[in-house]
Amino acid sequence: MKPIIEVNGDQSFLVRLGTEISPVIHKRVKQYSQLLSEKKIEGVTSITISYTDVCVSYNPMVINYKELVKKLKSIDIENYSNTSGSVKTLSIPVCYGGNYGPDLNIVAGHNKLSPEEVIRLHSETPYLIYMLGFSPGFVYLGGLNQAIETPRKEVPRQKIEAGAVGIAGNQTGVYPISSPGGWQIIGQTPVKMFDPQRTPPVLIESGDYIKFEPISESEYKRLEEAISEGNYQPVINTQLINEE
């Protein structure tokens, strides 16, 4: 599909690169936003990516929109040559079940599995981060194992703590700030997905991966203390890729 450029209000354009959520379209979205940001077009104020499109905000007092559309059309992702790069995977230690994951048994019961199997299936493979949105540091992850999909709670909780790890339908994710929510909470991480005092405030970006690592309650407490004292280094694995 050729990129389709659409008016999205008087200060942004949408560049549509696909119509479904898939790793292939995600890659096109990433490539487009990469090439666009390399162009450093004066008057472009932000480039925000989502599942199937890139939202390009601009200041119409600095750049004429017709000129911007021409530039957006000139970006050619079909001949994208930069095939080497690296993949970042952030480890998220999670204490599953008990007070940390009050809905683990609901997810297990719904799927006729043991809680241990749910933990294993949830933490077995890394998840691709399609995008961040909703609230700062909230990751939209792909690739939840179908065997542990579970509907949202019928009555959302008033408050879910930052760090809660949950499942909602075919999605899984981590609450970066405490907020109301309807996800089934299966565990808790002491790692701060969003910390405005840290540089950078969010450790990962779209295109990176997240891997959940089951930890015990005592390990959780040890990490929680280390984090509050500033003695914790996030575990990020970087793997170089070189595609032919």
Added chain:
Amino acid sequence: MKSSMHIIKPGLFSTFQDLGRVDSQNIGMPVGGVMDAYAMQMANVLVGNQLGEACLETTMQGPALRFNAPALVAITGGQCRVTLNDEEISLNRSFLVNEGDVLELATVTEGLRSYLAVAGGFDIPMVMGSKSTYLRGGIGGWKGRALLPDDVIPLNTVSAHPKPRKVKGGYIPRYPKTIKLRIIAGPERTRFTKDGIYKFLTETYELSPQSDRMGYRFKGPCIGHQDNADIISSGVAMGTIQVPGEGQPIIMMADRQTTGGYTRIAHVIAADLYKLAQMKPGDKVRFVEVHLDEAHRLLREQQATLDTLCIDA
């Protein structure tokens, strides 16, 4: 001693806001920032600040403040009775306050939000490139929250106060209870029925009390979809009009999330966002479609007024 402003009464909901965090949307950080950017910039012009300097945004019921040092102050936006040591003073002009002076903003009578600027700006920290308060994240502004009684807000020191200025008569915005908002058709306009689009462009919609800095909900004739209201989550801006399945429009405001999952029927043009920001629950709106060229012309005109609207008081 450092110049400061003591909060006697905080008002209903008073927060510091500037033009927001434009650069951090890729990590899911809402842009946030000021609701009525035009009034905020006008306040900054009156006290000689940069256009984007953070101001105090008040809502409905204004605060009472005591200054512990001289300062040049201006109040713009929603109209309310303002008193300096119990003596009434006018909005839309800058004035000097002295040490110990008490400034009080009463309930707004027209519009919803007023903006208070001080020459030199408030001495509050930048968080992720902005001084804006983002309440849900508990960051920015003053301790990441709305003002409370007895907060003491430090002011930046200025070597000399600029001369007081005022806005020329015809340039003071009015905020009537029924407004017209100009819009640009949105990316999912074809997902609605013909009747739905017709209703959207001809009927009147009323602002619901369930509205805040994140989004405005409207009540009015149902805007029907051809099929359903869901889209794959995609970028939204301030002024984006989403229509969920029930057919009632929601307009995204300053603290909106970065992406939304409902069909976007249209976007309010940038030049009209100030009118939207000053709407109160119960106020009514009609939507009128314009072309992108027209939207940009109107925005240029509006920005240009900021250079010419002030004269010495």
